[in-house]
Amino acid sequence: MNDTPSSQMPVALSAYAEDVDKVYYLIFWLSVVLFVGIMAAAAYFAISGKRKPGVRAEPTGHHMILELGWTVAPVFILAYLFWVGWKGYLDMSMVPPNALEVRGRAFQWGWDFEYPNGVHSKELKAPLGKPVKMILSSNDVLHAFFVPQFRIKRDTVPGIYATTWFEANKLGEADIFCAEYCGGKGEGDTATGHWAMIGKVKIMPAADFDKFLKEGNGPKEGETVPDWGKRLYADKNCAGCHSTDGAVGAGPSWKGLFGRTEVMSDETKLLADENYIRESILEPQAHIVKGFGPVMPSYKGILQDKEIDAIISYMKTLK
Amino acid sequence: MSTHDEATLNTNYLTATKGWKSWAFTLDHKRIGLMYLVFVLAAFLAGGIFALLVRTELMSHGPTIVSGPTYNKLFTLHGAIMVFLFIIPSIPASLGNFILPIQLGAKDVAFPKLNLLSFYVYLCGATLTLLSIAHGSVDTGWTFYTPYSLQDPEAATKVLYMTLGVFVLGFSSILTGLNFLVSIHKLRAPGLTWTRLPLFIWGMYATSIMQVLATPVLAITLLMLVFERVFGLGIFDPKLGGDPILFQHFFWFYSHPAVYIMIVPGMAVVSELFATFSRRVIFGYFAVAMSSLGLALVGFIVWAHHMFTSGMSEFANMLFSALTFLVAIPSGVKVFNWTATLYKGSISFAPPMLYALAFLFLFTIGGLTGLFLGTLNTDIHLHDTYFVVAHFHYVMMGGTVIGFIGGLLYWWPKMTGKMYHFGGATVGAWLTFIGFNVTFLSQFVLGSRGMPRRYYDYLPEFESLHRVSTFGAYILASGLFTTAGVLIHSLAKGRAAGRNPWGSVALEWKTQTPPVFQNFEQTPIITKGPYDYHLASDEELVEDLYAPDAAE
Ligand SMILES: [Cu+2]
Ligand SMILES: [Cu+2]
Numbered sequence: 001m002n003d004t005p006s007s008q009m010p011v012a013l014s015a016y017a018e019d020v021d022k023v024y025y026l027i028f029w030l031s032v033v034l035f036v037g038i039m040a041a042a043a044y045f046a047i048s049g050k051r052k053p054g055v056r057a058e059p060t061g062h063h064m065i066l067e068l069g070w071t072v073a074p075v076f077i078l079a080y081l082f083w084v085g086w087k088g089y090l091d092m093s094m095v096p097p098n099a100l101e102v103r104g105r106a107f108q109w110g111w112d113f114e115y116p117n118g119v120h121s122k123e124l125k126a127p128l129g130k131p132v133k134m135i136l137s138s139n140d141v142l143h144a145f146f147v148p149q150f151r152i153k154r155d156t157v158p159g160i161y162a163t164t165w166f167e168a169n170k171l172g173e174a175d176i177f178c179a180e181y182c183g184g185k186g187e188g189d190t191a192t193g194h195w196a197m198i199g200k201v202k203i204m205p206a207a208d209f210d211k212f213l214k215e216g217n218g219p220k221e222g223e224t225v226p227d228w229g230k231r232l233y234a235d236k237n238c239a240g241c242h243s244t245d246g247a248v249g250a251g252p253s254w255k256g257l258f259g260r261t262e263v264m265s266d267e268t269k270l271l272a273d274e275n276y277i278r279e280s281i282l283e284p285q286a287h288i289v290k291g292f293g294p295v296m297p298s299y300k301g302i303l304q305d306k307e308i309d310a311i312i313s314y315m316k317t318l319k
Numbered sequence: 320m321s322t323h324d325e326a327t328l329n330t331n332y333l334t335a336t337k338g339w340k341s342w343a344f345t346l347d348h349k350r351i352g353l354m355y356l357v358f359v360l361a362a363f364l365a366g367g368i369f370a371l372l373v374r375t376e377l378m379s380h381g382p383t384i385v386s387g388p389t390y391n392k393l394f395t396l397h398g399a400i401m402v403f404l405f406i407i408p409s410i411p412a413s414l415g416n417f418i419l420p421i422q423l424g425a426k427d428v429a430f431p432k433l434n435l436l437s438f439y440v441y442l443c444g445a446t447l448t449l450l451s452i453a454h455g456s457v458d459t460g461w462t463f464y465t466p467y468s469l470q471d472p473e474a475a476t477k478v479l480y481m482t483l484g485v486f487v488l489g490f491s492s493i494l495t496g497l498n499f500l501v502s503i504h505k506l507r508a509p510g511l512t513w514t515r516l517p518l519f520i521w522g523m524y525a526t527s528i529m530q531v532l533a534t535p536v537l538a539i540t541l542l543m544l545v546f547e548r549v550f551g552l553g554i555f556d557p558k559l560g561g562d563p564i565l566f567q568h569f570f571w572f573y574s575h576p577a578v579y580i581m582i583v584p585g586m587a588v589v590s591e592l593f594a595t596f597s598r599r600v601i602f603g604y605f606a607v608a609m610s611s612l613g614l615a616l617v618g619f620i621v622w623a624h625h626m627f628t629s630g631m632s633e634f635a636n637m638l639f640s641a642l643t644f645l646v647a648i649p650s651g652v653k654v655f656n657w658t659a660t661l662y663k664g665s666i667s668f669a670p671p672m673l674y675a676l677a678f679l680f681l682f683t684i685g686g687l688t689g690l691f692l693g694t695l696n697t698d699i700h701l702h703d704t705y706f707v708v709a710h711f712h713y714v715m716m717g718g719t720v721i722g723f724i725g726g727l728l729y730w731w732p733k734m735t736g737k738m739y740h741f742g743g744a745t746v747g748a749w750l751t752f753i754g755f756n757v758t759f760l761s762q763f764v765l766g767s768r769g770m771p772r773r774y775y776d777y778l779p780e781f782e783s784l785h786r787v788s789t790f791g792a793y794i795l796a797s798g799l800f801t802t803a804g805v806l807i808h809s810l811a812k813g814r815a816a817g818r819n820p821w822g823s824v825a826l827e828w829k830t831q832t833p834p835v836f837q838n839f840e841q842t843p844i845i846t847k848g849p850y851d852y853h854l855a856s857d858e859e860l861v862e863d864l865y866a867p868d869a870a871e
Contacts, residue, residue: 008767016696024697024767031687038658038683045661046676049597050668058663059853061600070655071606071648078644081694086637088696093633141467142563144628144703148769151700155629157564158466159557162630179628179703181460181773183467184387191387195774293473 013174013203014150015131015167019088021151027081092152095165099133106136106143106156107297108182109192110237111199119216120304122235124176124201127209131167139297142180147201149174156180174201185241185295190249192240218306229314232307241296244318251296252289258315263290277312328837333736335836346431349834351438352417353734356727358445359413362404363720367796369397374758374792376775380782390775391458398461399481403488404445406715407577409723410584411530412441412495415523417734419499421827421834422517424508424843429501437494440487447484451477460773462574463544465555465566475548486541489534492580496530499523508826510845517825517849518594518607522587525611529576529583529618537573540566564629571622579618581715583611585678585722586653592675592725593657595823597664598860600850603656610649617645624693628702636695643693650686654679669821670744674725677752681717685710688763706766709759717755724751724802731806732816736833738864739809747805750798757791817863824859825849832866 008028012018049057102124103114113124126132136145138156146153147166154164168174176199184193204212219228233239241251252262260272265288270276279286281303284296303311327335332349342350373393376383385393420428428434451457454477459468468478503524507516516524543554544566553559555566594601601607623631623639631639657679666672688710692698701707732738761784766772770781777785819828826849830839847854 008764010769020696020700023694024691024700027690027694027697031690035683035687038654039680042658042661042676042679045658045664046666046668049661049664049666051598051665055665057598057665057852059599060663061602061604061850063602063659066659067603067606067652067656071652074648074651078647078690081690082641082644085640085694085696085698089636089640089699090633092696092699141470142464146703146769146771148700151696153628153699153702157557157630160630175769175778177769177771177774179771181462181464181467183458183470184391184775186388187386193387193391193775195387195776198778293471295471 010148011170011172012149012151013168013170013172014147014152015169016088016091017149017151019091023081023084023088026084030077092164095133095163096131096167099131099165100127101133101135104134104136104145104156105139105302106145106178106182106197107139107299107302108141108295109178109184109194109197109240111145111176111178111197112236112302115213115216117213118304119213120302120307121212121216122237123199125209125212126166126168126201126203127206128168128171128203130206130209131165133163133165136162136164139300139302141182143178143182143197144180146177146179147174148177150201153179168201168203171203171205174203175199176201185293186250190241190243190247192237192250196240219310225310226314226317229307229310229312232303232311233314236299236303236307238311251292254315255318257318258312264288265290265292274312277315278308281308281311323836329835329840331736331831331833332836333833344435346427346435347836348416348420348427348431348434349734349838351434352413352415354438355408355416355441356413356734358441359405359409362400362445363409366397366400366405367799369393369400371792371796373397374789377777377785378789379786380779381776387775388458391460391773392456394773395458395460396452396456399448399457399485401715402461402577402581403485404448406581406719406723407488407492408441408495410588410719410726411499411523411526412437412491414588414723414726414730415499415519415584416495418730418827419520419523420502420506421830421838422520422825422849423502423506424511424826424839424845425502425506426837426839426842428498429505430498433494434498437491437498440494441491444484444486444488444491447480447487451480451484454480457481462570463541463566464570465544465547465561465563466557468544469548469556479545479548482541482544486538486545489538489541492530493534496527496534499527500531503527508843508845512845514605515845515848516608518590518601518604518611519587521608522583522590522611525615526580526583526587528612529580529615533573533576533580533619536569537577540569540573543569564626564631567626567629568623571625575622575625576615576618578711578714579614581719582682583614585682585719586611588722588726588729589657589675589678590653591825592671592729593660594850595729595821595825596667596669596672596675597660598667598822598852599660599664600848600852601656602659602662603652604848604850606652607656610652613649614646617642617649621646624698627695627698640693640695640698643689647686647690647693654683654686667821670739670741670748671725671729671821673745673748673752674721674728677748678718678721678725680752681713681721681755685713685717688713701766703772704766705762705770705772708772709762709766712759712762717759721751721755727806728802729821730827731809732820733827733832733834735810736815736866737809737813738816738820739805739813743805743808744802747798747802750794750801752798754791754793754795754798758788758795759791761785761787761791815866817866819859820862820864822860822862824852824855 105112136156138158144155150166178197182194243253246253246255282300457477553561555561621643624643765784
């Protein structure tokens with residue numbers, strides 16, 4: 001097992017990553033040999049054939065056996081490459097039956113992961129040595145779940161569940177990138193987009209993982225509800241568009257929001273009470289605040305009732 | 320233009336008629352080709368400036384010169400302009416328009432009026448694209464993937480202009496393709512049999528077939544996108560019950576053949592260069608000609624290799640992976656045949672030949688790195704990373720654009736009547752070649768290490784390679800500007816070029832430099848192949864770089 005990144009590949013942290021690397025380096029060395037061979041021949045022919053006065057080029061322009069040879073010989077190499085790639089790919093696609101199911105939701109612009117007992121996290125937690133089946137979906141546009149250290153990638157398509165799986169075989173951290181372009185918004189520090197959908201996978205011993213599942217659903221020990229709401233504000237990416245100090249970002253600031261009367265794009269006025277805020281979070285397109293675009297993603301399925309309550313109680317502190 | 324008298328028909332096409340109307344309403348394929356050349360090069364310059372801005376932004380971790388959303392617009396413009404306004408029309412519409420009828424020994428293309436129309440259609444498409452830029456420009460990427468391209472109603476007008484622009488540009492391509500197909504079938508000079516056709520023509524033939532057959536699919540797709548936007552029809556948007564994956568199928572059903580619409584002309588040009596500068600018939604002429612058609616054919620059945628991670632069935636992925644490997648065979652045949660053409664040749668290293676050799680080097684890398692992407696399990700890792708970016712730049716720029724510049728330097732004296740400075744052109748070629756490799760070799764490593772494409776910002780560990788790539792881009796730009804400078808200088812101060820500066824036996828070098836209005840004073844009778852150097856007399860092979868009266 002290689003614990004360090006190779007020259008061209010990141011560290012391998014999943015069961016089939018090494019297979020992918022083997023195929024990658026096989027093609028790499030094959031290409032190097034072919035490339036050097038062809039270029040050496042071309043360079044030699046070109047230099048040795050440099051034009052000399054009075055010397056004509058040799059006229060022969062066709063050689064059946066040679067030409068058939070270089071048409072047919074590659075077929076075998078190509079067939080072999082196809083075969084190893086396909087076999088490796090099948091391993092990636094066949095989810096082991098005992099896999100733990102984790103839901104991954106992509107939205108503009110972040111990730112949310114949900115475990116079988118309803119616990120959510122922004123960082124993906126993965127138990128060591130246990131296959132994990134990812135059930136991926138998107139709240140808005142296309143994204144792709146990409147973990148280079150696992151050699152895995154899968155597009156998330158709105159309206160469709162996509163599945164893939166991995167088995168982390170070493171402790172450590174891996175990166176999550178969004179690999180399918182999904183836009184961007186905002187100016188300056190509040191700008192966010194495709195490039196900001198960078199997350200982490202934390203691979204932990206099975207015991208720690210179980211502990212995380214037990215404790216993950218609610219405030220941490222000693223945390224008050226508004227503090228939990230504040231943590232959610234950061235963790236769930238609300239901070240990407242909403243400030244708490246009055247500055248206008250892609251969305252309105254939360255400062256003094258609770259209890260204020262908001263003017264909507266159709267000039268109706270609504271009081272920002274619990275119901276209004278709850279609706280703003282679950283169905284943001286139902287009413288659009290005047291002066292803003294309809295860009296807020298819905299958090300339906302991502303935020304639990306308890307979490308929404310916690311966010312509201314945090315908002316109440318932002319006078 | 321039937322009103323021209325005999326004398327006009329037999330004078331230099333650049334001076335045969337005068338006034339701006341004689342250009343704006345010209346039916347002469349050579350003038351249309353030149354006008355295309357001007358606009359195509361302007362698009363190259365614009366796309367190149369966007370590329371430099373993109374690379375400069377990526378030079379350092381964190382915001383560098385622009386904001387994230389602006390960056391998204393920059394790379395969209397770079398891609399859309401380069402693909403639709405520059406590379407696709409580059410070789411066929413500019414060099415092809417100029418050279419193809421001459422190589423056929425014809426007076427013009429089959430439908431000269433259609434040819435002029437296609438030029439104006441191109442201008443209309445370009446104008447629509449500019450309108451979208453003027454409205455603040457789109458940020459969808461050149462692929463316009465749904466539902467993102469349908470998401471923001473405020474961006475509607477811009478996306479509409481851009482898609483309509485590309486839609487219109489498609490028609491220009493179709494018209495040019497149609498014109499070439501009919502010309503090749505109907506206008507060959509007496510004695511110009513199919514087996515005597517220059518490989519450039521074979522390449523244009525294959526390209527035209529693809530343009531005529533594939534472009535309508537793009538047109539329909541973009542039209543559906545427009546309908547979805549304007550009338551709210553649910554075709555691709557899941558919110559309206561549509562299917563975003565369907566868009567990808569439609570899009571790549573055109574855009575994969577488009578890859579061959581772009582690369583086959585590049586191959587066609589370098590086939591001419593290898594023959595002329597090696598003074599030999601292209602090794603395996605028949606195989607090279609047929610491999611162009613082979614690529615055109617296979618190009619139609621591999622589109623879904625862009626979608627291996629999209630959620631297609633395992634079976635579909637298997638099928639498209641297997642089919643994709645077929646592409647390697649005709650591509651390999653060409654590389655081997657060009658290499659073999661050099662063997663025992665009489666090789667000149669004049670500037671156009673440097674581009675042919677650079678093409679061989681770069682295209683081979685582009686092709687071999689395609690193997691990583693056709694292989695399923697490695698593609699899952701590499702898809703949508705910088706590896707793919709590097710791969711297609713090796714093919715599109717290292718292949719097509721290098722072929723285009725090589726062809727431009729090759730036919731420049733014939734087109735403009737001026738010879739350029741060899742030293743300057745050689746320096747330009749080397750800077751371009753070195754800069755190109757520095758820019759894109761580093762991107763292969765970035766990609767295989769996991770750097771996703773279309774990222775405004777990245778993790779700090781990717782910074783050093785991004786920096787290398789950006790400096791490479793500056794070297795590359797200096798090479799291209801040097802070449803541009805050399806060509807512009809030749810127009811102003813260059814010496815008049817001779818009839819056959821490269822000592823070629825091909826037909827286009829038999830007519831005057833620059834050609835007369837009707838290309839040949841008498842319709843040529845073809846008795847030999849275009850590369851029959853062994854049948855040529857010594858006089859035919861003399862390189863008259865400069866016109867006799869210009870040489871003191
Ligand atoms: Cu994304
Ligand atoms: Cu393709």
